[in-house]
Amino acid sequence: MTLSIRHEVLRLPLAQPFRISRADPGAGDEVTTVIAELRDERFPDVVGLGEGYPNRFFGETPATMAAVTPVLLEAAGSPEPTADGLRAASERVEAAIRWHGAAKCALDTALHDLVGKLAGEPVHRLLGLPAEGPPTDFSLGLDEPAVVAERARAVAGFPAIKIKVGGEADLPTLEAVRAVYDGALRVDANTGWSLDGARALLPRLVELGVELIEQPFPVGRLDWLADLQAFSPLPIVADESCVEPADLERLVGACAGVNVKLAKCGGPGPAVRMLRQATELGFRAFLGCMEETSLGIAAAAAAASLAEWVDLDGPLLLAADPFEGLALGADHRWQLADRPGLGVSRRP
Ligand SMILES: [Mg+2]
Missing domain, CATH: 3.30.390.10 (Enolase-like, N-terminal domain)
Incomplete structure (x- = not known):
């Protein structure tokens, strides 16, 4: 070694x-x-x-x-x-x-x-992949509906917003955001919903034009996931329930999509393999992130062409990004530097 x-x-x-x-x-x-x-x-x-x-x-x-x-x-x-x-x-x-x-x-x-x-x-x-992937969405955390709506207005140029739900006021929050934002709405409950609650909310989510529902239920409730997906016209995407490639086969039939993240599966190499396997198994592929700097996001963006949906907004959520070299285009796609490696270096 x-x-x-x-x-x-x-x-x-x-x-x-x-x-x-x-x-x-x-x-x-x-x-x-x-x-x-x-x-x-x-x-x-x-x-x-x-x-x-x-x-x-x-x-x-x-x-x-x-x-x-x-x-x-x-x-x-x-x-x-x-x-x-x-x-x-x-x-x-x-x-x-x-x-x-x-x-x-x-x-x-x-x-x-x-x-x-x-x-x-x-x-x-x-990796044998093109430089360009789909545009990234922008994520908004839980807060008072008016606060979330104000934040949505500030990022209204993004083609999609991912809204964290599973709090006290999910429907008022989504209604407040929809009133100020025309783009795609993705909702992520981070395991916070019950099956009955999700079934009750679903018709209104459809009316509000929600694009997808991410991880509504606790990790092990693949039975709830399958139940909701069978009933839902919206795709349900597994995140916390889908960590490694081995999780993919268990999820077949339970949900329409999977959220692959480098921090879960182990980096750009495993992510490329997992995104390909997910697509082969019939899943719609979502590429997500944690709150990484643009260093980690550059690695994810290198695999973004393999995903249908992209949520790579980590550095956009930080007060200051300690790295430079990765630019977000006016179309909200990450523009990978045409330099050897990830093309990212520390800010002076
Ligand atoms: Mg998630």
Whole structure:
């Protein structure tokens, strides 16, 4: 093994409070993410940058990331700096241990950046994918209906808004947003609804022109998911219930779509494989994110062409993005830099 890695834990303030249905009260003003610097002793002048966003919901913290990373590095070995070498190393890291998506994501993303820089290729090209994907939506957290509507008005140029629901006032919130916003509305309950509640809300969601419903129920309630999907003209998308490729087969027949995130499945390599498998199984593919910086979002955007829906707004939710090099186009598509690797570097 010739690789070594250094993690840096960043605590980043959010531009505005971001609450979801199962967050602790008072949480949502800042986020914690982990930046990785990967070095290969054979190529001492090049540093690969990666990011993994630890989600306590899946049991990950910066400490668990640090604890499992030696196992993952051992699995990565000394990859050849080519597309084939990268893919093989990425698959070994993914298979080394179950779960720990953020730890894998930090390493896998840094590997893609490092090999891209060494091979002189942007990451999307190493993956054999086009640079452009669908436009991203913009996410709004739980708050008073008038507050959410005001925030919606401020981002009304986005083609879609993702609204967090599962709070006290879901319907008044959606009605208030619809009154000021004409674009697509996606709702995400983050496991916060009951089956009866969702069935009762559904006709009004259809009238309001909601485009999709994300993770209405607790993770294990695939039976509720299947029940609602059978009854719903809107696609239901699994997020918390769909972490790794192994989850896809269990979800066949239970919901129309799946939300793939690099921080859940383990980085751009696993995300590409999972998005392809999801499509082959007949799912509509959603590519999502946590509140990563533009470093992590650049890695996700490299795979965005494989998704029908894109929610890659992490850096847009931060008060300040510590990285530069990734631009959001006027059409709200991420514009990947035509530079080797991820094309992202630290702001001076
Ligand atoms: Mg979600």
